Amino acid sequence: MSITAETTAPAADHRAADRGTNNVRVKDFSPLPSPAELRAELPAAPGLQAQIERHRDEVRAVLDGVDPRLLVIVGPCSIHDVDAGLEYAARLARVAERHRGELLIVMRTYFEKPRTTVGWKGLINDPQLDGSHRIEEGLRAARSFLLRVAELGLPTATEFLEPITPQYVADLVSWGAIGARTTESQIHRQLVSGLSMPVGFKNGTAGDLQIAIDACGAAAAEQSFVGIDDDGRASLVSTRGNRDVHLILRGGSDGPNYSAAHVASAAGTLSAAGLNPRLIVDASHANSGKSHERQAVVVEDLAARISGGEEGIAGIMAESFLVPGAQKFTPGAHDPATLVPGQSITDACMGWDVTEVSLGRLADAVVHRSRAAGEA
Numbered sequence: 380m381s382i383t384a385e386t387t388a389p390a391a392d393h394r395a396a397d398r399g400t401n402n403v404r405v406k407d408f409s410p411l412p413s414p415a416e417l418r419a420e421l422p423a424a425p426g427l428q429a430q431i432e433r434h435r436d437e438v439r440a441v442l443d444g445v446d447p448r449l450l451v452i453v454g455p456c457s458i459h460d461v462d463a464g465l466e467y468a469a470r471l472a473r474v475a476e477r478h479r480g481e482l483l484i485v486m487r488t489y490f491e492k493p494r495t496t497v498g499w500k501g502l503i504n505d506p507q508l509d510g511s512h513r514i515e516e517g518l519r520a521a522r523s524f525l526l527r528v529a530e531l532g533l534p535t536a537t538e539f540l541e542p543i544t545p546q547y548v549a550d551l552v553s554w555g556a557i558g559a560r561t562t563e564s565q566i567h568r569q570l571v572s573g574l575s576m577p578v579g580f581k582n583g584t585a586g587d588l589q590i591a592i593d594a595c596g597a598a599a600a601e602q603s604f605v606g607i608d609d610d611g612r613a614s615l616v617s618t619r620g621n622r623d624v625h626l627i628l629r630g631g632s633d634g635p636n637y638s639a640a641h642v643a644s645a646a647g648t649l650s651a652a653g654l655n656p657r658l659i660v661d662a663s664h665a666n667s668g669k670s671h672e673r674q675a676v677v678v679e680d681l682a683a684r685i686s687g688g689e690e691g692i693a694g695i696m697a698e699s700f701l702v703p704g705a706q707k708f709t710p711g712a713h714d715p716a717t718l719v720p721g722q723s724i725t726d727a728c729m730g731w732d733v734t735e736v737s738l739g740r741l742a743d744a745v746v747h748r749s750r751a752a753g754e755a
């Protein structure tokens with residue numbers, strides 16, 4: 380044995396003895412404020428809370444077919460630039476008001492991105508976009524953003540990814556999603572069983588519907604699991620179950636699934652499982668091959684079908700931002716200061732002009748459908 384090896388061995392043993400067998404691969408723990416502390420710092424006024432409750436009721440009514448409008452979940456793939464996101468929200472609020480008789484427009488305010496491998500994981504995880512992972516700042520930024528959008532009168536939608544972050548922001552959200560990569564996860568199904576708003580489950584990335592149908596069943600049931608309470612204490616969480624769960628068709632590696640035949644077949648499977656047959660169709664992701672130009676074509680197809688009286692589509696989802704397309708961005712490799720303002724750094728989005736036209740087409744389709752139903 381060499382002298383170097385003999386002298387380094389005791390130090391390594393000493394470190395191992397200090398932490399025993401625990402957290403061997405954890406570099407650090409940094410405590411975060413509790414959910415109650417963050418809410419006290421950035422509270423929702425009673426008027427905003429009442430508005431959010433009303434928005435959730437409206438979403439529920441559309442999903443149940445009681446409200447004849449179309450639910451439209453639209454907005455950036457991810458919020459990475461708060462100023463551009465708020466500019467988008469201001470424009471969307473005006474269009475939402477214009478079409479409020481036909482469309483229930485809910486803005487995508489997505490702060491957590493599930494990655495296929497690695498990449499920027501969203502504003503909560505890395506608000507500086509530089510790999511510094513200032514999560515406390517990210518939670519504050521997400522909550523402030525949601526409050527600003529709510530003040531414009533717009534309902535908000537988000538994907539819930541980390542099982543702990545909902546405690547910090549979910550009181551400001553009117554519609555939630557579980558993504559294609561986590562629909563099969565028991566942890567996410569349990570989480571949904573306790574969430575206060577309607578939540579959609581995406582079909583899996585391979586196109587599998589059954590995992591989303593199973594997810595709806597699991598999330599509608601009462602669940603008991605480990606989570607945190609308002610003070611951030613590890614707790615046994617017991618939930619009532621979420622009855623406002625539904626399916627989102629987003630296509631899969633086996634191809635798109637937005638056709639009338641796909642919608643009818645999924646509705647049949649949902650009904651047979653005792654679930655809400657009315658569903659949401661995502662015009663993006665594998666239904667558009669992640670092409671923002673193709674997304675507009677899918678929305679056009681859906682509008683034509685709704686206009687023609689097709690039943691079963693309660694809502695649609697589209698990814699849209701101020702500037703069309705997407706720009707490549709990897710923290711550390713690209714400089715955030717050089718990003719094009721208002722353009723996505725995750726999936727490609729429809730630009731604002733096309734979005735406004737698409738929303739008009741959807742509103743016309745709903746008018747046409749109602750007239751046709753009235754005449755029948």
Ligand SMILES: O=C[C@H](O)[C@H](O)COP(=O)(O)O
Nearest residue numbers: 492493494495496498725726
């Ligand atoms: O909606 C966003 C993306 O499709 C999802 O986060 C996966 O992204 P990635 O495949 O680029 O990691």
Ligand SMILES: C=C(OP(=O)(O)O)C(=O)O
Nearest residue numbers: 456558559560581629664
């Ligand atoms: C990540 C998303 O979608 P999916 O889970 O369908 O890939 C999303 O809607 O942002």
